[in-house]
Amino acid sequence: MKFTWQKQQTDPKTIKKFLKLHGISHRMYKEIKTAGQILVNHQPSQPEELLKDGDQVTVVLPTETSDPNVAVSEQPIKVVYEDDNWLVVDKEAGLTVVPGPANRKDTLVNRVKGYLKRQGAVDLVPHIITRLDRFTSGLVLVAKHRLANSLANDLLAKKQIDKRYLAIVSGTGLPSHGRIQKPIAKDPNGFGQIISEAGRLADTEYWVRQQLTDRTLVAVVLHTGRTHQIRVHFASIGHPLLGDHLYHGPMNLGINRQALHAAMLGFEDPFSHQEIKLELPMPGDMKTVLD
Numbered sequence: 001m002k003f004t005w006q007k008q009q010t011d012p013k014t015i016k017k018f019l020k021l022h023g024i025s026h027r028m029y030k031e032i033k034t035a036g037q038i039l040v041n042h043q044p045s046q047p048e049e050l051l052k053d054g055d056q057v058t059v060v061l062p063t064e065t066s067d068p069n070v071a072v073s074e075q076p077i078k079v080v081y082e083d084d085n086w087l088v089v090d091k092e093a094g095l096t097v098v099p100g101p102a103n104r105k106d107t108l109v110n111r112v113k114g115y116l117k118r119q120g121a122v123d124l125v126p127h128i129i130t131r132l133d134r135f136t137s138g139l140v141l142v143a144k145h146r147l148a149n150s151l152a153n154d155l156l157a158k159k160q161i162d163k164r165y166l167a168i169v170s171g172t173g174l175p176s177h178g179r180i181q182k183p184i185a186k187d188p189n190g191f192g193q194i195i196s197e198a199g200r201l202a203d204t205e206y207w208v209r210q211q212l213t214d215r216t217l218v219a220v221v222l223h224t225g226r227t228h229q230i231r232v233h234f235a236s237i238g239h240p241l242l243g244d245h246l247y248h249g250p251m252n253l254g255i256n257r258q259a260l261h262a263a264m265l266g267f268e269d270p271f272s273h274q275e276i277k278l279e280l281p282m283p284g285d286m287k288t289v290l291d
Contacts, residue, residue, distance in 0.1 A: 001061045001084075001122075001145055001147075002058060002059070002060050003061070004058040005018075005022050006055070007051045007052065007056075013051050014050065015038060015040070015047075015049060015051060018051055019057070019059065023147055023154065023270065024059065024147070024150070025150055028146060028147070028150065032059060032061065034062075036059065036060045036062040037058075037060035038058070038059055039057070039059075039060075040055055040056070040057055041056050042058070045057075061146065064123045064124070064145065065125075066113075066124040066125065070099060070109065070110065071099075071106075072110065072113050072117055073110035073111045073113070073114045074114050075111050078090035078092075079115075080139065080278055080280065081278055085143065085144055085145065085147075086141065086144065086148060086269070086276070087112065087126075087141075087142040088265060088278055089112070089142065090137075090139065091108055091136075091139075091140045092283075093134075093135050093137040093257050093285070094134065094135060094257065095107065096108070097109065097128055097134070098128060098131070108128070108140065109126050109128065116144070121144070123145045125145075126144070128140065129142065129152045129153070130161065132262055135257035135258050136258060136261070137261045138261045138263055138280055139262045139265040139280055140262070141161070151270040151271075160268065161265070161267045162264070162265070162277075163221070164219060164262075164265075165219070165220040165222075165230060165262055166209070166219055166260075166263045166282055167206075167217075167241055167259060167261075168216070168217050168259035168289060168290065169215065169218060169234045169239040169240065169241055169259075170215055170216075170241070170250050170253070171216065171238065174218070175208070177205075179204065179205045180206070180236070181201075181203050181204075183196060183197060183200055183201055183202060184199045184200060184226045184232055184233075191246065192228060192232070192247065193232045200224075200226060202224050202229050202232075203222070203223035203224045204220060204221075204223070204224075204229060204234075205220070205221045206218045206219065206220045210290060212290065215289065217290060218234075219263075228247075230260060231258060232247060235247040241259050241260055242259040243255040243257045243258050243259050244258035244259075253289060254289040255285050259289065261286055262280075263281075263282070264280075265277070265278050
């Protein structure tokens, strides 16, 4: 895979610093020097070479070696958006995202690897950028190669990927707009997370979208990315998500998984500099409990 940039007046003059500006990490730089190519104005570059304004710098990325321990699944995925760098899929509730001891053959990663292989891709290492819990549905962003992964992680660090969720929580009486700011830590006596002063800062903002007699639909934005953050925070204020057994949500209101859906994903594509904004409607099981 090949990428070309032109040096601007304010860009660094050294090749390594210039490439770092464009998402090429130190590790990636070493890999490119070993197995790829760095060209300046279509000619192989020299380590000591300084760039001049207007120079064209081209990087040829080496192919990422497929991990033989990551199985290929032939099960389908629901593609919402795709280009040379990104894949956005609609993950169904119940599908684990990454392989683990309980499932190594048919997770989202296995399915994406199978999809890419069928497409004839040479890079068969899916990089999951926005991970979801197994029983949460909705949009997942996947980087198709190592440079996209590096740039996406930079966007995440700068909080420049906009993710919005829909959740159905138990009870009513929530203010039309609220913010839950409570630290979260791993439960030392269980499988989940707990509110704890010893935990890490967690910040959840929400807006009420619909209120029924015993349940409320909320739109949610995370300002931090803690494990189970939405689920833990709403449980902590007495409004656990419907179907969320782990955090004592009601299991008798028509849905048997946490009523949580990643409904919107937006970011400025660092390759094209165009805005990508994707939205998904609620899945059927969540719609049903609101009808």
